[in-house]
Amino acid sequence: xxxxxxxxxxxxxxxxxxxxxxxxIHFRMTHGExxxxxxxxxxxxxxxxxxxxxxxxxxxxxxTIGDLLLTRKTRREIRRKVGIVxxxxxxxxxxxxxxxxxxxxxxxxxMDAAHVRERVHGALSMVYSLDLRDKPPHHLSAGxxxxxxxxxxxxxEPDILAMDEPAASLDPxxxxxxxxxxxxxSHSKIIASHDLDLILDVCERSIVLKDGKVVADxxxxxxxxxxxxLEGNNLELPLSLQAR
Amino acid sequence: MHMADALLSxxxxxxxxxxxxxxxxxxxxxxxERIDDRIIPLMGVLGAFIFAAQxxxxxxxxxGSSGHLGGGMILAIILGPHAAFLVMASVxxxxxxxxxxxxxxxxxxxxxxxxxxxxYLVYPLIYKPLAGNSRSSGRILFASVMGVVAALxxxxxxxxxxxxxxxxxxxxFGAFILLMQPIHLAIGVIEGLVTAAIINHVRNARPExxxxxxxxxxxxxxxxxxxxxxxxxxxxxxxxxxxxxxxSAHPDGLEWSIEKVYxxxxxxEAEYGIASVLxxxxxxxxxxxxxxxxxxxxxxxxxxxxxxxxxxxxxTSAAGIIGAAIVLGLILLIGMGIRTFRGRNV
Amino acid sequence: MTFDALYxxxxxxxxxxxxxxxxxxxxxxxxxIATILFLFTVISFPKYEVVALAPFFLFPVLxxxxxxxxxxFIFRKxxxxxxxxxxxGVFNPLLDDGIVAVIFGVPLSAGLLSFLSILLxxxxxxxxxxxxxxxxxxxxxxxxxxxxxxxxxxxxxxxxLYRYLxxxxxxxxxxxxxxxxxxxxxxxxxxxxFARLVGILLFRTVDRAERIYCAMLSRGFRxxxxxxxxxxxxxxxxxxxxxxxxxLAVFRSFRVTEGIGHIAQELLR
Numbered sequence: 001x002x003x004x005x006x007x008x009x010x011x012x013x014x015x016x017x018x019x020x021x022x023x024x025i026h027f028r029m030t031h032g033e034x035x036x037x038x039x040x041x042x043x044x045x046x047x048x049x050x051x052x053x054x055x056x057x058x059x060x061x062x063x064t065i066g067d068l069l070l071t072r073k074t075r076r077e078i079r080r081k082v083g084i085v086x087x088x089x090x091x092x093x094x095x096x097x098x099x100x101x102x103x104x105x106x107x108x109x110x111m112d113a114a115h116v117r118e119r120v121h122g123a124l125s126m127v128y129s130l131d132l133r134d135k136p137p138h139h140l141s142a143g144x145x146x147x148x149x150x151x152x153x154x155x156x157e158p159d160i161l162a163m164d165e166p167a168a169s170l171d172p173x174x175x176x177x178x179x180x181x182x183x184x185x186s187h188s189k190i191i192a193s194h195d196l197d198l199i200l201d202v203c204e205r206s207i208v209l210k211d212g213k214v215v216a217d218x219x220x221x222x223x224x225x226x227x228x229x230l231e232g233n234n235l236e237l238p239l240s241l242q243a244r
Numbered sequence: 245m246h247m248a249d250a251l252l253s254x255x256x257x258x259x260x261x262x263x264x265x266x267x268x269x270x271x272x273x274x275x276x277e278r279i280d281d282r283i284i285p286l287m288g289v290l291g292a293f294i295f296a297a298q299x300x301x302x303x304x305x306x307x308g309s310s311g312h313l314g315g316g317m318i319l320a321i322i323l324g325p326h327a328a329f330l331v332m333a334s335v336x337x338x339x340x341x342x343x344x345x346x347x348x349x350x351x352x353x354x355x356x357x358x359x360x361x362x363x364y365l366v367y368p369l370i371y372k373p374l375a376g377n378s379r380s381s382g383r384i385l386f387a388s389v390m391g392v393v394a395a396l397x398x399x400x401x402x403x404x405x406x407x408x409x410x411x412x413x414x415x416x417f418g419a420f421i422l423l424m425q426p427i428h429l430a431i432g433v434i435e436g437l438v439t440a441a442i443i444n445h446v447r448n449a450r451p452e453x454x455x456x457x458x459x460x461x462x463x464x465x466x467x468x469x470x471x472x473x474x475x476x477x478x479x480x481x482x483x484x485x486x487x488x489x490x491x492s493a494h495p496d497g498l499e500w501s502i503e504k505v506y507x508x509x510x511x512x513e514a515e516y517g518i519a520s521v522l523x524x525x526x527x528x529x530x531x532x533x534x535x536x537x538x539x540x541x542x543x544x545x546x547x548x549x550x551x552x553x554x555x556x557x558x559x560t561s562a563a564g565i566i567g568a569a570i571v572l573g574l575i576l577l578i579g580m581g582i583r584t585f586r587g588r589n590v
Numbered sequence: 591m592t593f594d595a596l597y598x599x600x601x602x603x604x605x606x607x608x609x610x611x612x613x614x615x616x617x618x619x620x621x622x623i624a625t626i627l628f629l630f631t632v633i634s635f636p637k638y639e640v641v642a643l644a645p646f647f648l649f650p651v652l653x654x655x656x657x658x659x660x661x662x663f664i665f666r667k668x669x670x671x672x673x674x675x676x677x678x679g680v681f682n683p684l685l686d687d688g689i690v691a692v693i694f695g696v697p698l699s700a701g702l703l704s705f706l707s708i709l710l711x712x713x714x715x716x717x718x719x720x721x722x723x724x725x726x727x728x729x730x731x732x733x734x735x736x737x738x739x740x741x742x743x744x745x746x747x748x749x750x751l752y753r754y755l756x757x758x759x760x761x762x763x764x765x766x767x768x769x770x771x772x773x774x775x776x777x778x779x780x781x782x783x784f785a786r787l788v789g790i791l792l793f794r795t796v797d798r799a800e801r802i803y804c805a806m807l808s809r810g811f812r813x814x815x816x817x818x819x820x821x822x823x824x825x826x827x828x829x830x831x832x833x834x835x836x837x838l839a840v841f842r843s844f845r846v847t848e849g850i851g852h853i854a855q856e857l858l859r
Contacts, residue, residue, distance in 0.1 A: 086805055091805055105810055108809060113818055113819075117818075136608070248712060249719075250708045250716075289751075292752075292759075293758055297762065304781075337748065338751065342603055345671060407678065437781065438785060562694065563851035565641065566855060579651040
């Protein structure tokens, strides 16, 4: 199904201060895939993710989401298809209450009040956070904020879900709940994370980045058990695979 | 310092609120023209920043006491006058609600004193001309100190005027001024120095944040703004002081016209009847600032000795005290009753 | 108060504001209007009025008890902001010392009466303001302000301010703690360090604003913050407002307290 395909063709990106964050990134994603993006700090994971919805535009190369080539004009349309959950939920939950936040997306899509309420209800139920509906975000714990941030993106019913460090600052239980949740989502997923065990659990495919380049792209089961590959790229085996 | 509700009269409060509301509407309008919608989150977050920064203390050299940041000038330098005004107003609203810092009715005065003066008078008329193209840290230092001092002097003076014209305080003008202005001069110098330090730091590290460098608007706009600002300054003087003065002049006007119309001894019944009722209403409603009881006492002796209205004297009698005690006792009982009732049900 | 103390105080008041009592459930618009009318009525009393202010304490007392707000908490906050009013008001007895009444053998000067009046008005107005936020969440107040005519852009950024208020205070707290941990007495709190710390906080704030804007765009933001109407005025809200207005009108126009006192005096004879 072409409308779920993501294609990065030779994408390079240079920040205004000169840093070359991405160099010739080339990969494809098909409908329903779960892809993990792993790499050391500064490898380019976040930068790559931000190209998924046009928050950043490639300096050269092209990004295609479904049938749409990413340009300034198509950005808006693409943002309906790709939902990004950012690293810091505080940056993403900017409305006075949880309800307002989850409703933000649907309201911007132009839906009427009844549909918006439905979407909000559905999204919050999906992340088991209906009881948080009227709370202000600053009264929530890190795990709760994370869940609500996901709900706020899911309320727009995107085709592709992109997440940047979803398990950061989560306690073990919240992290486990998150993993269970992600496994239930049938959307195409692309997840950037340091948490290699999470990637192993959730993503059947992995892409390894180093210095802005793709150095490996294949099954997670193969990549994440390949110690030489991982250590050669400033990574390690997932903790669950390491001998105690 | 903030104006408090308890020292405010309805006339002054309303006047300043009207002024503040007008400026808020104007600022919102100008902001909408800007079409840059990234400014809304920026304003909100900067407001929270100012709030948090105001809570951080620093020691004032030589005194050992601690100082705090005001923020109006910094906001104006980063955001420009319109956005900065709205942010200052917001910060004051939060302070009024959460800390009861200055009352809700006095908020009109406080937003005027701490928002309009720095953003619409001092920033365009004093800071910008003095700072020039903001390339020398010395000039910025000078401009900041001059600007903040001016803003605080205007603010302090307005507080004095607003309090005096409200008529609830006995402090004479001279003593009050002598109390407020020098303190705020010292505060202004310190805050100006700190503001300059911050602005210079920003200028070196991230100059694109400053409004003057980011939006390369030349001085010509500042000049046409000048005309508007001078109008504003005149308006500021009028509303901050003048209009209220006019409002406070009324009771004497009313008195005078009553005596003129009814005269003394011409229509004694009518004088007792209508004049005393009018006087009574005027004194009890007190929607206009009060004058000193001493002179009121004299005037009421002149005017007919209307015995029905007790407001010609202090309004406090033994009966009043007893009644107050009873009423307060009742209220306390009601309160405790509700408490226990809820406690039992929970 | 130290930063920490201020922060926790605000947090406490903020949490109280999300309570679920009868008072909390009233429409915010009605509460804002009632509070403003209350404040206006209280400060409209003449300079020397003391006795007639007594019944007005019913308003804060009812809000405190029905809203389940800790009374001591409110009282403490009132005390905390009293210095300015006291400072100005205390000159009244000194400067206006003509004796105007002798009650139970105690001579009362006009200045003393006006000072008492200021103190009573102060307590009433400050507690009313605090109780407004204690019984109505800040977003509720903002909603009320919006419906009462405040420009949309003003309210939008006001809500943002509130949202990030605690976030930024926490950041500032961390910065201060870092500063205090490494300054052994002196030079920690000097102005140069302060300017630098504020600069850091400022840059972080601006960066955060960028990220927030990015998040907004990612969810379709086009310039107008959308909102769903959540509050509806019910009969109970109008009843509350009407009762308040009647109460204010009655106790402002008639000398009820003195009347009660007269009756008591008669009975005691």
